Amino acid sequence: MPDLTHGDDEAAVNALRSAVMRLSRRLKHQRVDESLSPTEMSVLGTLARCGTATPGELARKEHVQPPSMTRIVALLESKGLVKLEPHPEDRRQKVVTQTERAETMLEESRRKRNAFLASLVEGLDEDEWEALRAAAPVLEKLAHL
Structure with missing residues (x-):
């Protein structure tokens, strides 16, 4: 457990935050469809990982x-990236499903x-x-805590 009162741990957390933010910004610029906001892309990614969901479930996950x-789903639907269908058990609700077009774009x-990441990795030495390979599962865990 990091001790943020200890200078080394505080510096490591600060460096990690800074590096993750910079890398994230650089990755966001590597988009295929510039008309989608990062939030819209994130919703499509969530649907790809988790499958069909209600707008309420998507709101919690995002x-x-x-x-x-509701507005994000309406925008994605107008762009042909998701479709709304009746909920199989609760007809008062709708479920959101990504379309084949969204799958292709993702x-x-x-x-x-x-x-882009592979080109950056080429600049690393073997160690x-x-x-980085060893850190990937830990970063994945942090992303989902």
């Missing part, structure tokens, strides 16, 4: 208010971002690459 998610986006 940490936004339900009215905001795959192209992943390829572009992966290629740095091994450390």
Whole structure:
């Protein structure tokens, strides 16, 4: 457990935050469709990972208010990236499903971002690459805590 009163731990947390933010910004610029906001892309990514969801479930997963998610889903639907269907058990609700067009766009986006990261990794030595590979599951865990 990091001790943020200890200078080394505080510096490490600060360096991690800064590096993750800078890398995230650089990755956000590697988009396939510039007309989508980062939030819209995140919703599509959540649907790709988790499958069909209600707007309320998406709002919780994306940490936004339900009215905001309703607007995001409407925008994605107008762009042909999601479809709304009746909930199989509760006809008062709708479920959101990504379309084939969204799947194709997300795959192209992943390829572009992966290629960008691969080009950065080429600048690492073998020890740095091994450390990064070992850190990937830990970073994934942090992203989902």
